[in-house]
Amino acid sequence: MNPLSRFAISTALILAWPVAHAAEGQKIFTQGGANPAAMACLGCHGPDAKGIAAAGFPRLAGLSAGYLNKQLQDFRSGSRKQPVMEPLAKALSAQEAKAVSEYLASLPSAPASDLRRQQIATDPVSRLALYGDWDRQIPGCVQCHGPGGSGVGEHFPPLAGQPAAYLVAQLNAWRDGSRSNDPNQLMVGVAKAMTDAEITAVAEFFAHPLAQEVKP
C-alpha cells in the first residue's frame, strides 16, 4: 500500500466515523449489541426512548451522553445496582456503550416546562422542588437539575418527563445504598433527608408539571 492510499483510507475512515458511530448507536438501541445478552434498549425504554411511565422505565432520549455512558459503567461496576440493567450493561463493549449513549443523547425530547424560580412557593411540594428545605440541608431540586428539572450538563440529569415511579425508585436507591454513584455524594444526603411522602410528591411534581410560569 503506498502512503497516498493509506492516507486516503485513513481520511475516509475519519470522515465516515461519526456516521458509522451514530449508525452503530441506533443499531444497539433497536437491535441490541454484538453480544446477544445486550438486548435492544427500545424493548423497555420505548421506541422513542422516552420511557414507559406505567412500568417506571426511564426516559433516555435527550439525556447527556456523558451521563448515560457513566450510568452504563456504573451498572457494570456495581455502584448503581439494578438487576435488569446490570447484565445488559456488562454485555455491552465500552465502545458500544459510548455509541448508544451518544445516539440516545441526540434523540428529541419534550422541553422542560418553563417553570421559573421567581415565584413564591406557598405549597410545601413546590417549595421543596424550587427552594428546598435548608433546615435539613436540602437544596431546591431545580438549583442543580435546572429550571423545571431540565437537567444541567452531564452530572445533573433531567427530572422533567421522567416517570414518577422511576424518580421514587432512584431516591429510595440512594437511601438504601443500592445507588451510590452520585458525584461527590451530592444526592445521598438529600435523599436521606427526605420523607417518603415528600419523595412521592416531588416525583409527581416533575413527572407531571402543572405549574407554569407565573408573572409576578
Next chain:
Amino acid sequence: MKPIIATLLLAMGSAQAATPIAMEDQSQLKVPGTQAAVQFAPPAESQIPDNAFGQMVREGHALFVDTRRLMPEAVGNGMNCSNCHLDQGRMAFSAPLWGAYPMYPAYRRKNDKVNTFAERIQGCFQFSMNGKPPAADSPQMTALSVYSYWLSTNAPTAVEAPGRGYPEVPQPKGGYDFKRGKQVYREQCAICHGDQGEGQQVAGEYVMPPLWGKDSYNWGAGMHRINTAASFIKYNMPLGKPGSLSDQQAWDVAAWINRHERPQDPRLLEGSVEKTRLKFHANDGVNLYGQKVDGMVIGQGTTR
C-alpha cells in the same frame, strides 16, 4: 505656626471637621460567631399579606431570585442576588436579608459615607453584579427593600443578629496555597461551576454561577476578598454540605478562585491598577488585586 493655621482653616471650612468623628465601618462589624445560636426566623411565605404591600414583597422576591433575567439593564454579569444569599435571602450564615436590613443606615468605609439600605443594594449591583445600579427610588429598588423589610419582620433594628453575614473563618497560620486550592476546586467545585470557573447554563441562562471571568463578580465586590470568599464557602458550599471543608481548604480554594481575572473594579483610578490598589484594596481584608502572582499583576480585568 503652620499646623495651627491649617487646623483653623479646616475648622472654618467645615464645622464637622473641628470635632473628631468616629469612622469605624459599621457594615463590616465583626460578625457574631456560629457559637451564638440563631434565634431569628423570617416569616413564612404564607404570611405575606394579600394587599399592595404583599404584592411588592412578591415582586421583590422575584427580582431577588431571578435578578439577571428580570433586570438585564442593571445586571452586567451572570449573577443573581440569591447566588450569594442562599435560600432566597433567608438562610443564616449566608448573609441573610433579615440580618442586613435592620443594620442600616450605616457608615461604610467603602464609599466613606452613611449609606441607606437602598444605597447598600446599589453597591451589590455595581460590584457583585457588575452592573448599573437602579435608582434608589426606582420600583425595583423599592421592591427589593420591601422584600428585605418583610423578611426582617419582628427583628430589632441596629442589633447584630446571630446568623447575619458570613461568619469569619480565621486565616490559617500557614496562609493559603494556590496549588492545594486548585485541587479542592477540581474535586469539590468544578462539577457545578465548571473546570474554568465558567458556571453552567441551560438555554442561555446560568443555573450555576460563574466564579471568575467576564460573567462573574468584579474586582470591587466583597467576594473578591479571600477572607470573605473563604467565609462564604465554609458556611455555604458545596450546596447542601456546608461545613464539609476545613478552614484551610476554604481559604485555599477561595484564594484559587480569587486569583483569576474578572471584570475590572469600576472605581479604577486613572486607568491604573496600582493607584486603585492603593486607594481601595490595600486595606480591604486579604485580596490579590494589584499584586503579582507568578510574575503577572492580578486585577487587569476582563473584556466583554
